[in-house]
Amino acid sequence: MALIIPARQNLHRVGLLVAIRAFEEWTNYLVTCCSTRQTGNLIQYFLIKDSDRIKAWQFIGTNLPLTLNEVADPSPATGEVVVAVRAAGLCHSDIGILTIEHFLPPFVQPPLTIGHEIAGVIAQVGAGVTDWKVGDRVGICQVGHNVTGIMRDGGFAPQVAVDADVLLRMPDEVTFEQAAAGNDAGMTAYHALVIDGQIAAGDKVGLIGLGGVGQMGARIAVLMGCEVYAAELKTDVWPLAHELGVTRVVSHISELADLNLDVIVDFAGFGETTAAAIQTVRPGGRVIQVGLGRTEATISTHSLIMKEITLKGTLGGTMADTSAVYDLMASGDLDPVISTISFDEIPEGIERLDRGEVVGRLVAVFPE
Numbered sequence: 386m387a388l389i390i391p392a393r394q395n396l397h398r399v400g401l402l403v404a405i406r407a408f409e410e411w412t413n414y415l416v417t418c419c420s421t422r423q424t425g426n427l428i429q430y431f432l433i434k435d436s437d438r439i440k441a442w443q444f445i446g447t448n449l450p451l452t453l454n455e456v457a458d459p460s461p462a463t464g465e466v467v468v469a470v471r472a473a474g475l476c477h478s479d480i481g482i483l484t485i486e487h488f489l490p491p492f493v494q495p496p497l498t499i500g501h502e503i504a505g506v507i508a509q510v511g512a513g514v515t516d517w518k519v520g521d522r523v524g525i526c527q528v529g530h531n532v533t534g535i536m537r538d539g540g541f542a543p544q545v546a547v548d549a550d551v552l553l554r555m556p557d558e559v560t561f562e563q564a565a566a567g568n569d570a571g572m573t574a575y576h577a578l579v580i581d582g583q584i585a586a587g588d589k590v591g592l593i594g595l596g597g598v599g600q601m602g603a604r605i606a607v608l609m610g611c612e613v614y615a616a617e618l619k620t621d622v623w624p625l626a627h628e629l630g631v632t633r634v635v636s637h638i639s640e641l642a643d644l645n646l647d648v649i650v651d652f653a654g655f656g657e658t659t660a661a662a663i664q665t666v667r668p669g670g671r672v673i674q675v676g677l678g679r680t681e682a683t684i685s686t687h688s689l690i691m692k693e694i695t696l697k698g699t700l701g702g703t704m705a706d707t708s709a710v711y712d713l714m715a716s717g718d719l720d721p722v723i724s725t726i727s728f729d730e731i732p733e734g735i736e737r738l739d740r741g742e743v744v745g746r747l748v749a750v751f752p753e
């Protein structure tokens with residue numbers, strides 16, 4: 386085999402032994418050239434495979450545009466796999482990353498490939514991974530301390546490396562778009578209602594906001610046997626609410642004060658929504674705060690105390706929540722409204738989301 390390296394390409398520099406081992410192991414590498422040179426006492430070999438660069442949409446700094454950069458394609462570390470991305474959801478958190486200073490944890494420095502609602506097919510398996518194989522259909526759960534698209538490079542790229550222990554096997558009936566929407570929006574909605582809201586069949590449940598998360602929350606509550614009411618300012622979403630099984634939709638949750646709602650989940654979080662939820666929920670009821678449209682609220686502590694209301698904040702969920710969402714999707718009962726766009730349309734999609742023009746969940750789909 387001839388060994389040739391195009392001079393302009395980004396080269397992986399590896400030591401001689403590593404290079405030889407890599408060459409032996411990675412038989413899919415097209416190594417068309419090799420050159421040697423002496424650097425001090427070290428002989429360096431340069432290896433390159435036929436395409437070792439991918440294009441990724443990256444956050445490069447607050448209030449700077451999402452930028453398409455060429456980056457090295459990922460390879461799995463020990464305990465990791467590389468997933469070929471088939472679908473990646475767009476989320477209000479992506480807007481937060483791009484526009485809010487210090488939105489990301491301080492240890493995360495740009496550039497960062499964003500996109501954290503990811504589903505795809507395993508393309509490479511790292512050392513020590515025994516439960517997964519190439520070709521498995523997986524969703525990437527938004528749990529743990531190394532969350533893709535938030536703390537490490539994410540899914541607005543054709544490939545993403547991820548810890549194998551946050552993978553969830555996709556039921557055959559679930560599409561990649563559904564799984565992507567389920568990984569964050571679905572999981573968050575499920576956790577807010579079922580775990581924190583403790584909803585049960587027969588409960589009267591109020592929801593504020595029927596965006597990507599709220600619409601899934603509405604459907605989950607209906608499927609749990611609850612009587613579901615919703616407050617949504619955008620009247621064009623109201624027909625969808627009725628399709629989901631919502632009993633009644635209003636503009637403001639306070640219009641439902643006479644219903645004695647057992648639980649209200651605020652998916653909007655604009656301050657006055659939290660205050661209105663506390664005023665509206667029944668004595669002894671629960672208000673679950675999911676949305677963070679504003680970072681502060683002025684509430685009536687008098688009502689909170691006199692009505693003995695539980696106000697609970699919730700963030701994300703667990704792998705068990707995500708798995709429950711996949712099961713509901715597999716049964717056909719949970720089929721969220723999803724609009725799809727292409728990889729190239731991701732920045733425009735984020736702008737549409739920011740302008741409030743998206744109904745349901747917006748998901749970028751990738752070719753096989």
Ligand SMILES: [Zn+2]
Nearest residue numbers: 476478502569
């Ligand atoms: Zn998200």
